[in-house]
Amino acid sequence: MSKNPQVDKVFSEEIKKPSDFKFGATVANAFDDMVERSVPFYNEIQRMIIELAAEHAMPHTQVIDLGCSTGTTMIGLDPHVAKNIRFVGVDDSAEMLKKCEAKLKEARFERNYELVLADLHNELQIENASVVILCLTLQFVRPIYRERLLRKIYNALVPGGVLIISEKILAEDSLFNRNFIKYYYDYKRRNQYSELEISQKREALENVLIPYKLSENFKILKEAGFQHVENFFKWYNFSGFIAIKN
Template sequence: MEKDNFFQQELSAINDFTFSNEVANVFDDMVSRSVPFYIEMQRMTAELAANHAQSGTNLFDLGCSTGTTMILMDKLVDEHVSFIGVDDSEGMIHKCREKLNSFNLRRKIDLEVADLAQIVPVENASVVTMVLVLQFIRPMHRLKLIKGIYDGLTENGVLIIVEKILTEEKSFNREYIDYYYDFKRRNNYSELEISQKREALENVLIPYKTSENITMLKEAGFSEVEVFFRWYNFSGIIAKKTP
């Protein structure tokens, strides 16, 4: 796993963050040092997916990045469930394919390059996962995407999302962000790295409140929605399509 030094040197100009080939190469280190309880989130996602996956259906990992979620789910999910990983970054899909090939997985996994803001490739799915993905979709496209996922789910199918979030009460937002930056410092990110990445993400990562995500899920058709994880400004939600 290559070390994330992406923002270590001072940059003359900060461009919007993209999931480039360079980011893909260091992504696993980047996300493990930048997201609190990242492995625990992934483990919980895999457990929930295994509990709701239906034999003979598909499982879609939207925004699959380097394949970590699918690798963990493969150990637990019924082997008669087909996996499809989707990402809009060619670099991520390439890294994902390399990583998947290095593991002794129980099933063949199909990988697709697609822009989720334009196309929703979900069909005959009992589980859809989106781990730290929806926050990068422009807000104007999110409800359409969620409705497309809902339509592509089987009866009793579930959508599992993990997101960076805003607080419900504005007064706590700054406090939680400070705790988050303390977390990054504990993982050996410098003040320069924290500052430059924050600026690069400013117009790219647009979080919602948990309540806004729940409202959107229900508007899309989900009747059962539950929070399964929370750490300051990160949250995990499962939504079920019931008859």
């Protein structure tokens, strides 16, 4: 994390003309505080992603973070893998990549790396990867494009390579969804988000963040070619899972 992240006030004032959530400069500047206060156990999820990535990262390959945002995962992983592993951070927000570059410099990041501005809905050139990470990213890819993206990732992975995903999810039984969402909003209230902030962010995300059930995620991963898929984290409507290419 940045030493002094800007406090998230993105939705603190009433918005007269609501629009879909965008990862622009305002969000980028407050993003580190936003995810820490909005995603349950975010720091532990990051630690687990780094632990899993370090276990599977192979010499002379690439670690690719799709939706790298401000570079938290790359910075955390850097000390734990061989220096001959190249890092690639991909994001569709130029403002996020600008913030990421600043954080990498602040962290004295000396590894060979590349930051790429790209939309995951479009053609994406990735190859020779032993680890691909989608941390709170796949949920923003429109459903019609998700299987194509996962197949592209599968093809880009070397044998034994892994895809690590963290996602907001739906309950398997819809009966539980309402309660899980209520518990989640209670979590946000405990982190000092107001009712206005909660409701306005929910409205902004409604058309852009489309969660799947855990079983639906597993299904599309297996259809993309992954034979081994496992859940490594679960908190109500948040989950982390890993898929391995044989």
